[in-house]
Amino acid sequence: IISRHNYSPAILILDGFYEVTPSEELILKSLIEHTETTLILMTYDDNFTSITNSFDDFIKNNFSIETGSVDPETALPLPLSEKRLSYVSYPGIDEEVEGIARHIKNLFISGRCRSLDKIIVAFPKLHVYHDIVQRVFKRYGIPCTFSISKPLGKTEPYLALTAILESITDDYPRLPFSRFLTSPHFKKMPALFREWIPQISLYSGIIKGKNSWLGLSKTLSDVKSPALRDILPEVEKEFKWIFKKLKPLESLKDRGTFKQTSEALHKLLSELDFSDAEDIDIGEQAADILKELSLIDNLILADTGNKGGLREFIDSLRYILNASEKEAEGEGVQVSGFFELRGAEPEYLYLGGLKDGDLPSMPEIDLLLPDNVKTKLGLVNMKRYLHLQQFIFQWLIDSSKNLHLSYPAMEADRLFLPSPFLPWKAETTEKTPGILCREEELLSHPEIPLSSHIKEIGIKSRLIKKQFGENSKIRVTDIDSYRTCHRKFFIEKILKLEPSETKEYEIEAMLLGTIIHEIMEELMAKSRSYRDFDEMKADAEKLLAKLLAEKPLENYWKNFIRDSFLSILPEIYELESELRAEGYSFMKAEVLVEGEVIKNIKLKGKIDRVDIKIQNSSRTSRDKIKSSENNEVEIIDYKTGAAQLSRTEIVNKGASLQLFLYAALMKSLGFKVNRAGIYSVKDTKITWVPGKKDSLTMDDYIETCLKYLEKTVSDLRKGDFTALPLNEQTCRNCHERAYCPYIQAPSN
Structure with a gap:
C-alpha cells in the first residue's frame, strides 16, 4: 500500500x-x-x-x-528517580472517583487546564469504575469519553429488541417482557404500559404465560390500589393489541426461517417505531442487521430442512450484536483502561484503582496453554505479564507531566493495600477547595439530620374509641399485634398500609393457612371413625382433591400441597393417636368465642380447634359449644411454620397471649381448659402450655395474661402508639425501620 x-x-x-x-x-x-x-x-x-x-x-x-x-537533566518530564512520587488513599471507590472529579473540576476552574482532552483518567479494571465514573462526572458537569467501545448487544435499544424475542420464546416471562413493554425505544408502544407495568409486575406475581398477562383482572382482583384496579380493563385491552402485533413472530417460534423471522421483526419494529434519541440512524442500522441475518438461510443446505426457529435466530442476532461495536464518540476527559495507555504520554494523568491485586493483576487462567508451555513457545507467560505491567506503569510515571495516583482503601468491610508499584510511605492527603457541584452546594447548608424529622405517632384517644372502646369487641389477635409493636400496629392494622413488595412465585401464607385449617378440620371431624391409617389416608386424598379444586392455584402448587401433606400424614396420624390415648377427642374447629373477661374489656376470636376430655365414653355435641358436666377441654392453634411458645416470654414479657385469652374466654363460658398448644404442621408436633413438668397451672397463666391484657387495652385506648417493640427481632425486617424513632432517633 x-x-x-x-x-x-x-x-x-x-x-x-x-x-x-x-x-x-x-x-x-x-x-x-x-x-x-x-x-x-x-x-x-x-x-x-x-x-x-x-x-x-x-x-x-x-x-x-x-x-x-538525551541528557536526563534536559528531559521533560523529569524521570521517576527525580520525581517525588506520592499517592492518595480514599475511603472507597465512590470517594476516589469523586476526589478525581473534584480535582479535575478545580483544575479547569482555576485556569490551569482549559482543554479537557489533555486529561486522561485510567484504571487497571475499568469495568469496575465505568458506571461510577459516568455518574459522578455527570454530577460535576465533566464531559468524558470512554475509549473502550461498547458492543451493540449491551446498549439499551438492542437489549429491548432482544427482550421481544426472548419474551416470545419463553412464553412472556415477567422481567424480559416488562423491559420490552416499558422501553422508551418503542415510540408507538402505549404510554399506559410505561406508567402501570412496574406496579403490575410488582403486585401480580406473574412468572410467565400469555394467559396470565391477559387475565390481570382475575390475578389482581384483591389488589388494594383503587387506581390500579380501575385501570386494569384498559390495560388488558392494550395487551390484546400488543399480542396481536406479536402474533406473526409467535407463529415462527418453532419453525421459522431466518428470512421469515427477520421480515416479521422488521415489520414489528417499524410499527412500534424503534428509535433512539442519541442515535437517529438506529432504525436503518437494525434493518441492515436483519437483512444480513436473512441471508443465513442461503448458507443452510436446502435438503437438510433445518428450521431452527426463534431460539436459533436469537443466538445469531446476539452474536452479531456483540461482535458489532458502537464507536465511542464525544469530547472531554478520556477514560481508559491501564493497558490502553501503552506508549501514551499524557499531559495530565489520573491513575486510580491502584490497589494490590489489580495492579499488577494476574493473567486469566489458560486451560489450553499452561504457563510452562507458553514459556517454551516464547509467548507471554505470567512472569512476563507482571513485568510488562511494571514497565507500562513506569513508562507512564516517566512520561506524564502532571500525575495523580490513587487507590480505594476499602469496599464494604474489605480492606485493600496499595499496589506494590507505589513507593513505600508516600501516601498523602488531598483537600480540593471549593463547592464544585449542586449537591455540594445543598450539603453546605446547615445539616438537618433525618432523625429530627422522625416523630412518634400522636393521635387523640377519641378517634380510636369506636374501634377499641368499652362497647367494642376487640379481636384477640389484635392484642398480640399491638403488644408486638404499638407503632407497627397503628400503621398496619389501623391505617392498613402495606409496603410495596415484589410478589414472589409462592403460595400466600394466608391462603396456605386457610387450606391447612380446612383439611385438618375435615379430617379431625372424622378422626374417631378411622379404624387405621390407610382409611385416614384414603379420606385425606379425597378431601385434598375436593378442597384444592376450589382454590385459585396453579396445578404445580396444588400438587405440591397435596404431596407435602400426604408425606406428613403418618406423623399426623400418630400425633392424633397420642391425643386419643391421653383421653382427648376432637370436639369442634373454627370455634367462635366472645365475652367480657375483664370489666369493660370485651374480646372476640376464633379458636382453630377444641378437644374435649372423654369421661365414661360420654358423647359430645360438635354443633355447639356449651357448658356441661364433661367440661374439660384443650385448645389448639394450627401453625404452618415452626411452633414458637416460650413459657418464660409469656410470664416475663407478656408475649403470645392469644391462646391464654382464648382460654379465659372458654373459662367464662363454663369450660375448664387443661392446656393450650401450638400445633406445628411443618414439624408435626404440639408445644403445650402448661407442660408436664410446669410448676404453673393454666389458671396461673390466664391470671398473668389478664394483667397484661388490662395494661395493653388501657394503652391502646389512650392512643399510645409509641415505637417500642416487645422483642427487637421484630425490627430486623420491619419496613418502617428507616423512619422509626426507636431505630433512627438519637438516644437521650
Whole structure:
C-alpha cells in the first residue's frame, strides 16, 4: 500500500514502540525505507531490557543507524528517580472517583487546564469504575469519553429488541417482557404500559404465560390500589393489541426461517417505531442487521430442512450484536483502561484503582496453554505479564507531566493495600477547595439530620374509641399485634398500609393457612371413625382433591400441597393417636368465642380447634359449644411454620397471649381448659402450655395474661402508639425501620 501510493515522507518519527509483531515490523520497514530521515526514540532501562531489546535488535539488524542520547537533566518530564512520587488513599471507590472529579473540576476552574482532552483518567479494571465514573462526572458537569467501545448487544435499544424475542420464546416471562413493554425505544408502544407495568409486575406475581398477562383482572382482583384496579380493563385491552402485533413472530417460534423471522421483526419494529434519541440512524442500522441475518438461510443446505426457529435466530442476532461495536464518540476527559495507555504520554494523568491485586493483576487462567508451555513457545507467560505491567506503569510515571495516583482503601468491610508499584510511605492527603457541584452546594447548608424529622405517632384517644372502646369487641389477635409493636400496629392494622413488595412465585401464607385449617378440620371431624391409617389416608386424598379444586392455584402448587401433606400424614396420624390415648377427642374447629373477661374489656376470636376430655365414653355435641358436666377441654392453634411458645416470654414479657385469652374466654363460658398448644404442621408436633413438668397451672397463666391484657387495652385506648417493640427481632425486617424513632432517633 505504501509503495502503491508512493508515500515518501521527508522525516519520520517513531516513538513508543516495543515488542513489535512481525506484521508491524513489515510496515515499519517499508515506512523507513521510503523516508529520507527517520528519528527513532527508544526507552533504555536496564530493568526492562527483556521488553525493549526486541525492537532495538529489529532496528539494528535492518538499518544503518546513528545513535545518540538525551541528557536526563534536559528531559521533560523529569524521570521517576527525580520525581517525588506520592499517592492518595480514599475511603472507597465512590470517594476516589469523586476526589478525581473534584480535582479535575478545580483544575479547569482555576485556569490551569482549559482543554479537557489533555486529561486522561485510567484504571487497571475499568469495568469496575465505568458506571461510577459516568455518574459522578455527570454530577460535576465533566464531559468524558470512554475509549473502550461498547458492543451493540449491551446498549439499551438492542437489549429491548432482544427482550421481544426472548419474551416470545419463553412464553412472556415477567422481567424480559416488562423491559420490552416499558422501553422508551418503542415510540408507538402505549404510554399506559410505561406508567402501570412496574406496579403490575410488582403486585401480580406473574412468572410467565400469555394467559396470565391477559387475565390481570382475575390475578389482581384483591389488589388494594383503587387506581390500579380501575385501570386494569384498559390495560388488558392494550395487551390484546400488543399480542396481536406479536402474533406473526409467535407463529415462527418453532419453525421459522431466518428470512421469515427477520421480515416479521422488521415489520414489528417499524410499527412500534424503534428509535433512539442519541442515535437517529438506529432504525436503518437494525434493518441492515436483519437483512444480513436473512441471508443465513442461503448458507443452510436446502435438503437438510433445518428450521431452527426463534431460539436459533436469537443466538445469531446476539452474536452479531456483540461482535458489532458502537464507536465511542464525544469530547472531554478520556477514560481508559491501564493497558490502553501503552506508549501514551499524557499531559495530565489520573491513575486510580491502584490497589494490590489489580495492579499488577494476574493473567486469566489458560486451560489450553499452561504457563510452562507458553514459556517454551516464547509467548507471554505470567512472569512476563507482571513485568510488562511494571514497565507500562513506569513508562507512564516517566512520561506524564502532571500525575495523580490513587487507590480505594476499602469496599464494604474489605480492606485493600496499595499496589506494590507505589513507593513505600508516600501516601498523602488531598483537600480540593471549593463547592464544585449542586449537591455540594445543598450539603453546605446547615445539616438537618433525618432523625429530627422522625416523630412518634400522636393521635387523640377519641378517634380510636369506636374501634377499641368499652362497647367494642376487640379481636384477640389484635392484642398480640399491638403488644408486638404499638407503632407497627397503628400503621398496619389501623391505617392498613402495606409496603410495596415484589410478589414472589409462592403460595400466600394466608391462603396456605386457610387450606391447612380446612383439611385438618375435615379430617379431625372424622378422626374417631378411622379404624387405621390407610382409611385416614384414603379420606385425606379425597378431601385434598375436593378442597384444592376450589382454590385459585396453579396445578404445580396444588400438587405440591397435596404431596407435602400426604408425606406428613403418618406423623399426623400418630400425633392424633397420642391425643386419643391421653383421653382427648376432637370436639369442634373454627370455634367462635366472645365475652367480657375483664370489666369493660370485651374480646372476640376464633379458636382453630377444641378437644374435649372423654369421661365414661360420654358423647359430645360438635354443633355447639356449651357448658356441661364433661367440661374439660384443650385448645389448639394450627401453625404452618415452626411452633414458637416460650413459657418464660409469656410470664416475663407478656408475649403470645392469644391462646391464654382464648382460654379465659372458654373459662367464662363454663369450660375448664387443661392446656393450650401450638400445633406445628411443618414439624408435626404440639408445644403445650402448661407442660408436664410446669410448676404453673393454666389458671396461673390466664391470671398473668389478664394483667397484661388490662395494661395493653388501657394503652391502646389512650392512643399510645409509641415505637417500642416487645422483642427487637421484630425490627430486623420491619419496613418502617428507616423512619422509626426507636431505630433512627438519637438516644437521650
